Amino acid sequence: MKNQTVSELVINWHITEACNYDCKFCYAKWGRPDEIHREPKLINDTLNSLANFFLHSGNKLKEQMGYENVRLNFAGGEPFLLKKKFTDVLSAAHKAGFKLSIITNGHYLTPSFIQENAGILDMVGISFDAQSQMDREIIGRVDRHGRSFETQNLVETVNLFRCINDNIKIKVNTVVNSVNWEEDFSELIHQLKPEKWKVLQVLPVLDSVSLEVTDHQFNDFARRHQLNGLNPLVESNEVMAGSYLMIDPKGRFYQNSYGNKGYQYSSSIAQVGAETALTQIDFSPDHFSARYRN
Numbered sequence: 001m002k003n004q005t006v007s008e009l010v011i012n013w014h015i016t017e018a019c020n021y022d023c024k025f026c027y028a029k030w031g032r033p034d035e036i037h038r039e040p041k042l043i044n045d046t047l048n049s050l051a052n053f054f055l056h057s058g059n060k061l062k063e064q065m066g067y068e069n070v071r072l073n074f075a076g077g078e079p080f081l082l083k084k085k086f087t088d089v090l091s092a093a094h095k096a097g098f099k100l101s102i103i104t105n106g107h108y109l110t111p112s113f114i115q116e117n118a119g120i121l122d123m124v125g126i127s128f129d130a131q132s133q134m135d136r137e138i139i140g141r142v143d144r145h146g147r148s149f150e151t152q153n154l155v156e157t158v159n160l161f162r163c164i165n166d167n168i169k170i171k172v173n174t175v176v177n178s179v180n181w182e183e184d185f186s187e188l189i190h191q192l193k194p195e196k197w198k199v200l201q202v203l204p205v206l207d208s209v210s211l212e213v214t215d216h217q218f219n220d221f222a223r224r225h226q227l228n229g230l231n232p233l234v235e236s237n238e239v240m241a242g243s244y245l246m247i248d249p250k251g252r253f254y255q256n257s258y259g260n261k262g263y264q265y266s267s268s269i270a271q272v273g274a275e276t277a278l279t280q281i282d283f284s285p286d287h288f289s290a291r292y293r294n
Helices: 040-054 060-065 084-096 111-120 133-139 151-164 186-192 215-227 274-278 285-291
Strands: 008-014 069-075 099-104 123-127 169-176 196-201 233-235 252-255 264-268
Touching: 008 040, 008 060, 008 099, 040 069, 040 084, 040 274, 060 285, 069 084, 069 123, 084 099, 084 111, 099 169, 111 151, 123 151, 151 169, 151 186, 169 186, 169 215, 196 215, 252 274, 264 274
Parallel strands: 008 069, 069 099, 099 123, 123 169, 169 196, 196 233
Antiparallel strands: 252 264
């Protein structure tokens, strides 16, 4: 079978586990390891190793997948809790030649950050799973004071990003779970007009058991919105297994497998190099490419 190709390779770097929210389905939990953002040299060594392997022609993965660009997608936890450390990493990654995107819960997307950084970002992904405060509280998408990123905050933030950078792509991520699977996001998504609305089935990992949905419930959510004229990018548990290229806060590649409640990890990218570390996890280029088919 001929390998599918993609124009862009996306590497998801979960740069910190720290978060101001406590979403019960969050899979980005590692027991607060020694996060390498605390050591600038480790961050720089990791970035350099990633750039030396992924950005240069001649590596087998590039030949197999045919990608032209590499985008570092920074996530958490909540990366904005790192404040200047995070913006410094963004700047260094941009200078190294990576395309950039972020995934955030939106809580700390201030006008000043947007004004200063919107120009170097190719995409902003905002996680948004519930339109009511009550549902956000049940899910855990609130801070310790009960504050959350509300629907109007989402609308205003998206508008500001587009006002400053009219080329930026907006993505909304919604994790379908037992609380929101019957909710209708149609009006909101039609208003936002994101380039991507990614709809993910809650993963059966860690503390998410009480929020799991059946395949039927997940498919019902997707079909309902498709009938309302939307085209969500639907990712079931089966699609997600092995299809993401991910880095944990310790600077290691990691991977989950379908039905596996744990993770497999590579050695430190900064220590052994990206090429060697990549061979130590089960990453499927074909599964990755399948997610990006148009």
